Amino acid sequence: MTQRVRSVSEKPGTEAALQAFPPAKKQGPFCVWHGLSFGVWLQLLAKRPRIEWRYLPKVASITAVSLINSFESAIERFWFGRRLEQVAIEHPPVFVLGHWRSGTTLLHNLLTLDPQFTYPNLYQVLYSGHFLTTQRWVAPLTQWLLPKTRIVDNMPADWNMTQEDEIALLLTTGMSPYLMLLFQDDRSRYERYFSLSRLSPQELAIWKKSLLLFLKKMTYQHRRQIVLKSPGHTYRIPLLLEMFPGAKFIYIYRDPYAVIRSTLHLRRTLFAENGLAAPRLDGLEEDSFLTYEDCVQTYERTKSLIPAGQLHEVRFEDLEADPLVAMHALYGAIGLDGWDRLEPILRSHLSELAHHKKNHFLMDDADRRKIYQRLKWMFDLYGYPSQ
DSSP states (O other): OEEEOOOTTSOOSSHHHHHTSOOOOOOTTOOGGGGOOHHHHHHHHHTOOOOOGGGHHHHHHHHHHHHHHHHHHHHHHHHHHHHHHTOOOOSOOEEEEOOTTSSHHHHHHHHTTSTTEEOOBHHHHHTTTTHHHHHHHHHHHHGGGSOSBOTTSSSBOOTTSBOOHHHHHHHHHSOSGGGGGTSTTOGGGTGGGTTOTTSOHHHHHHHHHHHHHHHHHHHHHHOSEEEEEOGGGGGOHHHHHHHOTTOEEEEEEOOHHHHHHHHHHHHHHHHHHHOSSSOOOTTHHHHHHHHHHHHHHHHHHHGGGSOTTSEEEEEHHHHHHOHHHHHHHHHHHTTOSOHHHHHHHHHHHHHHHHTOOOOEEEOOHHHHHHHHHHHHHHHHHHTOOOO
């Protein structure tokens, strides 16, 4: 399917700008805020996000579900609290890094075909407060409410699909760059939650405690090494090394043309589905450029902190063209065991990967020139041609 992305040179924020995108898929009755507890929901409302009258039914449903989430989370703390205190994360996580739409999901999916690993799924990140007690029975009963494919691409969607732990952190702490879904035209509301370096000691302690609790729950449930994929972690290498000195990191990068085009589609879609007011696209392209530049610059500036043998970089186009060769190199580079076990599993999925239908976006020469001029340093850094 070929889709047209609005020219990056057009003035955003207008009705015409909205119409220039192809119609977005719908994610069904769920939005990300249905995973909130009542307390965090009140905290977010206190920040005075923009809410329009026609979105009040969504606000009411979020409020109702947040009360249920709080009740079920209290039950889970009662039953599992002491047991979780005793859980040790014996194997440091494997972190998949990279800017949004760089291929992090594909890499995450391939890694977690290996049975030695586990991963956060959609249900766990959306309902991190009570998935130990509710996932077994709620997920099968509500599967029919989910779309068949992810709304941003054509990958299959279900409660068990790989998902970002960043969503769990957003919903439990309210401290995540994904606050942009509520404050779509105000970067100052969420900018400090990328690297977390400007958080107060108290805020940082809350964030770290939330991540550790989530990983303890996953460890308790699966007793396997966890592979985490959240592009936001690309900004947080010093903090993650402080928390998990033995962690492995895999960084994936992609043709900047493809990243920018897909990022615009991603934001437009998620803003529409998860906002509490009509989407505001004012500054969408500029904010996307700033985030992309800052992500890559932060990674390049901090990657030297990672000890030798704990980092491997992957070019998306190489992974897509020959997953077996790319994954074999990855396993060898960071010392992951189990390639002999993973290889036949990967081979059995090659046909499925080959038939996956990606979104395709058209851009005219003016758009390409603007992207190249803005990101020439990135094209040079990663060896991508201007055409």
